[in-house]
Amino acid sequence: MNGLVIKNTGSWYSVLTDDGTIIESKIKGNFRLKGIRSTNPVAVGDRVVITPNKEGTAFISEILDRRNYIVRKSPNLSKQSHIIAANIDQVFLIVTVNYPETSTTFIDRFLASAEAYRVPVVLVFNKTDILSDDDRRYQDMMIALYENIGYKCLTISATTLSERLSLEILLKDKITLFSGNSGVGKSTLLNQLIPGLNLKTAEISDAHNTGMHTTTFSEMLCLPFGGWAIDTPGIKGFGTFDMNPEEICGYFKEIFRFSKNCRFYNCTHTHEPGCAVRKAVEEHYISQSRYNSYLSMLEDKEEGKYREAF
Numbered sequence: 526m527n528g529l530v531i532k533n534t535g536s537w538y539s540v541l542t543d544d545g546t547i548i549e550s551k552i553k554g555n556f557r558l559k560g561i562r563s564t565n566p567v568a569v570g571d572r573v574v575i576t577p578n579k580e581g582t583a584f585i586s587e588i589l590d591r592r593n594y595i596v597r598k599s600p601n602l603s604k605q606s607h608i609i610a611a612n613i614d615q616v617f618l619i620v621t622v623n624y625p626e627t628s629t630t631f632i633d634r635f636l637a638s639a640e641a642y643r644v645p646v647v648l649v650f651n652k653t654d655i656l657s658d659d660d661r662r663y664q665d666m667m668i669a670l671y672e673n674i675g676y677k678c679l680t681i682s683a684t685t686l687s688e689r690l691s692l693e694i695l696l697k698d699k700i701t702l703f704s705g706n707s708g709v710g711k712s713t714l715l716n717q718l719i720p721g722l723n724l725k726t727a728e729i730s731d732a733h734n735t736g737m738h739t740t741t742f743s744e745m746l747c748l749p750f751g752g753w754a755i756d757t758p759g760i761k762g763f764g765t766f767d768m769n770p771e772e773i774c775g776y777f778k779e780i781f782r783f784s785k786n787c788r789f790y791n792c793t794h795t796h797e798p799g800c801a802v803r804k805a806v807e808e809h810y811i812s813q814s815r816y817n818s819y820l821s822m823l824e825d826k827e828e829g830k831y832r833e834a835f
């Protein structure tokens with residue numbers, strides 16, 4: 526029997542079978558993904574084969590081939606990966622310039638990882654109703670930066686959601702992963718889009734200006750106007766896996782464009798003479814924040830470690 530994994534709580538997976546029933550399932554055997562150990566070998570969005578048993582539950586015996594997935598390194602367990610979701614059409618990366626502040630390093634690392642499978646990412650700037658003038662100017666700069674590179678950007682306020690219609694158009698009939706730091710309003714936005722949903726939400730910490738990690742499991746939700754959205758727990762750091770310097774460069778679209786003019790074909794854009802990328806940074810064709818994010822990912826690679834702060 527085949528089905529779609531729509532929820533993952535600990536070792537239990539809710540599988541929506543092709544005949545429309547939901548069966549609570551567990552994993553059978555040892556799943557491995559390209560030799561990488563994963564904290565969750567099966568992810569929300571996976572299509573799986575299940576074998577129902579007498580108790581009304583089932584075993585997942587096989588994962589069907591994935592079209593794509595978003596994976597990050599688990600904090601603290603540097604050899605382990607965590608698959609955020611599989612088989613998605615696009616990502617809504619929910620960000621806030623304040624309450625809490627989403628860092629450009631976090632955004633850039635996320636974007637680079639999505640580029641690995643060419644998954645389109647829409648940057649959704651939330652909480653525009655509570656921004657100061659300074660916050661708003663900073664947000665405008667961010668939007669100019671990312672639109673210039675080629676990413677779609679939206680500004681919204683999830684609490685009032687006057688932007689409902691434009692969001693519905695983008696979400697309709699697609700599978701969309703909602704991701705971002707804790708407290709940026711992922712669940713609040715989904716509660717608005719799906720009447721009667723009532724996902725748990727919580728105010729961010731005043732003292733630390735950070736979210737409270739309210740959502741603790743991933744869940745695929747059916748959108749009333751067609752399509753699916755995946756609510757996920759907020760993520761703090763975004764460690765990346767198995768990328769060599771050339772690949773990392775390829776995932777920063779504008780850096781990649783300039784790299785073609787570097788003197789050396791294997792230029793890492795860190796110290797080499799005749800580097801067109803560093804020249805472009807100096808001349809402000811490439812933003813310093815993007816270049817710093819690129820360097821931070823190279824550093825991970827060199828030191829073989831991942832710093833939680835990102």
Ligand SMILES: Nc1nc2c(ncn2[C@@H]2O[C@H](COP(=O)(O)OP(=O)(O)OP(=O)(O)O)[C@@H](O)[C@H]2O)c(=O)[nH]1
Nearest residue numbers: 683708709710711712713726727728738739740759
């Ligand atoms: N003022 C304002 N507050 C918002 C907005 N969107 C969300 N919030 C508030 O921000 C807080 C956090 O929202 P959540 O929806 O719980 O955030 P989340 O991204 O799901 O957080 P995690 O589940 O921890 O990852 C709640 O108090 C929301 O009411 C917004 O557009 N404007």
Ligand SMILES: [Mg+2]
Nearest residue numbers: 711712739740
């Ligand atoms: Mg949430």
Ligand SMILES: [Zn+2]
Nearest residue numbers: 787792794800
């Ligand atoms: Zn170079």
